[in-house]
Amino acid sequence: xxxxxxxxxxxxxxxxxxxxxxxxxxxxxxxxxxxxxxxxxxxxxxxxxxxxxxxxxxxxxxxxxxxxxxxxxxxxxxxxxxxxxxxxxxxxxxxxxxxxxxxxxxxxxxxxxxxxxxxxxxxxxxxxxxxxxxxxxxxxxxxxxxxxxxxxxxxxxxxxxxxxxxxxxxxxxxxxxxxxxxxxxxxxxxxxxxxxxxxxxxxxxxxxxxxxxxxxxxxxxxxxxxxxxxxxxxxxxxxxxxxx
Amino acid sequence: xxxxxxxxxxxxxxxxxxxxxxxxxxxxxxxxxxxxxxxxxxxxxxxxxxxxxxxxxxxxxxxxxxxxxxxxxxxxxxxxxxxxxxxxxxxxxxxxxxxxxxxxxxxxxxxxxxxxxxxxxxxxxxxxxxxxxxxxxxxxxxxxxxxxxxxxxxxxxxxxxxxxxxxxxxxxxxxxxxxxxxxxxxxxxxxxxxxxxxxxxxxxxxxxxxxxxxxxxxxxxxxxxxxxxxxxxxxxxxxxxxxxxxxxxxxxxxxxxxxxxxxxxxxxxxxxxxxxxxxxxxxxxxxxxxxxxxxxxxxxxxxxxxxxxxxxxxxxxxxxxxxxxxxxxxxxxxxxxxxxxxxxxxxxxxxxxxxxxxxxxxxxxxxxxxxxxxxxxxxxxxxxxxxxxxxxxxxxxxxxxxxxxxxxxxxxxxxxxxxxxxxxxxxxxxxxxxxxxxxxxxxxxx
Numbered sequence: 001x002x003x004x005x006x007x008x009x010x011x012x013x014x015x016x017x018x019x020x021x022x023x024x025x026x027x028x029x030x031x032x033x034x035x036x037x038x039x040x041x042x043x044x045x046x047x048x049x050x051x052x053x054x055x056x057x058x059x060x061x062x063x064x065x066x067x068x069x070x071x072x073x074x075x076x077x078x079x080x081x082x083x084x085x086x087x088x089x090x091x092x093x094x095x096x097x098x099x100x101x102x103x104x105x106x107x108x109x110x111x112x113x114x115x116x117x118x119x120x121x122x123x124x125x126x127x128x129x130x131x132x133x134x135x136x137x138x139x140x141x142x143x144x145x146x147x148x149x150x151x152x153x154x155x156x157x158x159x160x161x162x163x164x165x166x167x168x169x170x171x172x173x174x175x176x177x178x179x180x181x182x183x184x185x186x187x188x189x190x191x192x193x194x195x196x197x198x199x200x201x202x203x204x205x206x207x208x209x210x211x212x213x214x215x216x217x218x219x220x221x222x223x224x225x226x227x228x229x230x231x232x233x234x235x236x237x238x239x240x241x242x243x244x
Numbered sequence: 245x246x247x248x249x250x251x252x253x254x255x256x257x258x259x260x261x262x263x264x265x266x267x268x269x270x271x272x273x274x275x276x277x278x279x280x281x282x283x284x285x286x287x288x289x290x291x292x293x294x295x296x297x298x299x300x301x302x303x304x305x306x307x308x309x310x311x312x313x314x315x316x317x318x319x320x321x322x323x324x325x326x327x328x329x330x331x332x333x334x335x336x337x338x339x340x341x342x343x344x345x346x347x348x349x350x351x352x353x354x355x356x357x358x359x360x361x362x363x364x365x366x367x368x369x370x371x372x373x374x375x376x377x378x379x380x381x382x383x384x385x386x387x388x389x390x391x392x393x394x395x396x397x398x399x400x401x402x403x404x405x406x407x408x409x410x411x412x413x414x415x416x417x418x419x420x421x422x423x424x425x426x427x428x429x430x431x432x433x434x435x436x437x438x439x440x441x442x443x444x445x446x447x448x449x450x451x452x453x454x455x456x457x458x459x460x461x462x463x464x465x466x467x468x469x470x471x472x473x474x475x476x477x478x479x480x481x482x483x484x485x486x487x488x489x490x491x492x493x494x495x496x497x498x499x500x501x502x503x504x505x506x507x508x509x510x511x512x513x514x515x516x517x518x519x520x521x522x523x524x525x526x527x528x529x530x531x532x533x534x535x536x537x538x539x540x541x542x543x544x545x546x547x548x549x550x551x552x553x554x555x556x557x558x559x560x561x562x563x564x565x566x567x568x569x570x571x572x573x574x575x576x577x578x579x580x581x582x583x584x585x586x587x588x589x590x591x592x593x594x595x596x597x598x599x600x601x602x603x604x605x606x607x608x609x610x611x612x613x614x615x616x617x618x619x620x621x622x623x624x625x626x627x628x629x630x631x632x633x634x635x636x637x638x639x640x641x642x643x644x645x646x647x648x649x650x651x652x653x654x655x656x657x658x659x660x661x662x663x664x665x666x667x668x669x670x671x672x673x674x675x676x677x678x679x680x681x682x683x684x685x686x687x688x689x690x
Binding site: 077100102104 | 247248250251254255258259524525526527528529530531532533534535
């Protein structure tokens with residue numbers, strides 16, 4: 001974390017979020033805050049409610065109860081990078097960025113596109129059709145689209161799921177650079193090792209309930225895992241102890 | 245909506261196959277329909293065996309002679325004739341498919357026609373058993389046989405009229421190789437009237453029935469020819485169109501082709517464009533308030549309707565090179581095609597809002613559009629009245645029927661029913677627009 005999370009004002013405050021689909025409660029009374037420049041991982045078993053929580057924070061779905069608040073005076077939209085690339089395969093990299101920049105109503109779309117091409121390192125491939133790029137490069141464009149409006153908070157759903165180790169390393173370098181500039185990043189993942197390596201904090205969700213909200217080391221401590229055990233074992237033990 | 249429209253155009257431009265199809269389709273359809281309507285049907289090939297001996301080609305009715313060749317020639321102006329030597333050859337031609345049918349005129353044809361009356365003379369037609377071809381050649385041969393029958397009946401009528409004239413007014417008549425002089429009914433009555441003036445009351449009373457017969461005969465002379473005319477042509481068709489005007493088949497075929505093409509382009513394009521947003525997962529981004537749902541739908545409808553409008557208008561202009569269409573009605577064409585296109589495109593986005601991928605949307609659009617087009621063309625009387633009412637209700641729930649009515653009216657002749665069709669299309673546009681919006685919201689919240 002490059003910005004002191006303890007002293008910075010929260011970039012996002014989530015209060016008492018709940019969401020049900022019919023009889024099933026997907027998210028139950030979830031509350032947390034995230035500071036500027038903080039990197040928070042949401043982990044949990046399949047069906048825990050990670051994607052539902054992120055889509056509520058992104059404004060795609062409405063919660064049944066609770067609120068999502070940004071600091072007073074902040075009107076910027078929260079950045080959103082869905083699990084699967086959400087960009088047009090028949091358009092070029094630049095056309096995709098230009099289209100979403102205009103839809104996001106950024107003040108100078110062309111300058112923004114140039115900046116994002118520069119940041120993602122895709123300047124030389126700007127005129128290539130997206131469908132012809134590798135999965136890693138498509139994901140970089142996917143993330144770049146989420147950052148077009150320079151959002152104070154960025155949400156990523158399973159950002160490295162489809163990437164090979166080298167692409168994953170580049171992706172995390174890119175995300176770390178974002179946090180160093182003050183962007184708060186929340187990502188959902190199945191990869192516990194990735195959460196341990198990169199996240200400042202982990203939120204553990206199970207059956208829609210927030211069971212844990214602290215640093216990865218604290219999760220290991222609570223699960224009574226020694227240094228030889230990794231966070232994944234601590235996480236499994238933690239869930240088992242709580243009946244999940 | 246402007247940026248989304250531009251984006252969809254960019255995507256269309258890169259989909260070379262789709263764009264190629266949109267360009268080639270109207271040209272190909274216009275040429276096909278144009279050539280079909282302007283060239284007329286091909287003549288079916290018909291094997292012909294005439295077994296009448298050369299010396300018996302003439303039928304004698306009193307002193308009138310009818311050449312059978314005149315009768316058989318009536319049959320061959322609508323078919324390609326293949327002369328054969330015998331019945332086996334005729335059957336072989338049909339079996340091998342060289343001829344679609346064989347017409348055999350038996351050797352006793354003239355004799356039966358002369359002696360046994362008109363109905364007892366028969367000709368034999370052999371078909372090859374392929375349903376479509378048989379139906380085509382059967383209807384051709386039978387219509388030509390009917391014409392030939394009518395021509396023969398006219399000849400017989402002419403001979404009979406001559407006999408009646410001689411019986412009525414007197415004259416000479418040839419029968420059995422001899423010439424007879426006839427007094428005639430009119431002269432016979434005069435002679436009888438003169439004779440009865442001087443006859444005794446007893447003779448006058450005895451001849452009274454004969455005098456009455458002569459009176460009735462002379463008074464009804466004019467009816468004899470009427471009766472013969474009725475026998476020659478017993479039924480005349482008096483045509484009345486109950487509503488609208490009679491539509492020429494050619495221009496109705498044009499209206500139908502335009503409507504079907506408009507439907508396919510609009511429904512497939514609109515459903516595909518909307519489903520693409522879900523297939524590419526971009527809908528989740530757009531649904532965050534970047535593009536309101538209503539605008540997203542309107543953009544797809546406008547683009548699909550505009551593409552289909554250009555395609556069908558080009559097609560219509562292409563067809564007009566072959567089938568004469570009234571260019572003075574172009575404004576009505578534009579109105580009808582635009583209204584129909586928007587209604588079809590709205591149906592398309594309603595379908596697209598239900599599908600998660602383009603292929604599923606296309607399949608759903610085809611499965612829905614094709615049966616509806618067929619249903620809308622079922623004529624009254626073609627099925628039971630209850631089923632027809634059900635079909636009418638189903639057809640009214642989708643845009644094909646009113647679109648066909650509007651376009652047919654625009655091309656052929658506009659009347660009040662065009663306004664009804666346009667109002668119908670507007671109502672369906674609103675209904676399917678609402679359904680599409682509901683489908684989109686349902687997906688967004690799922």
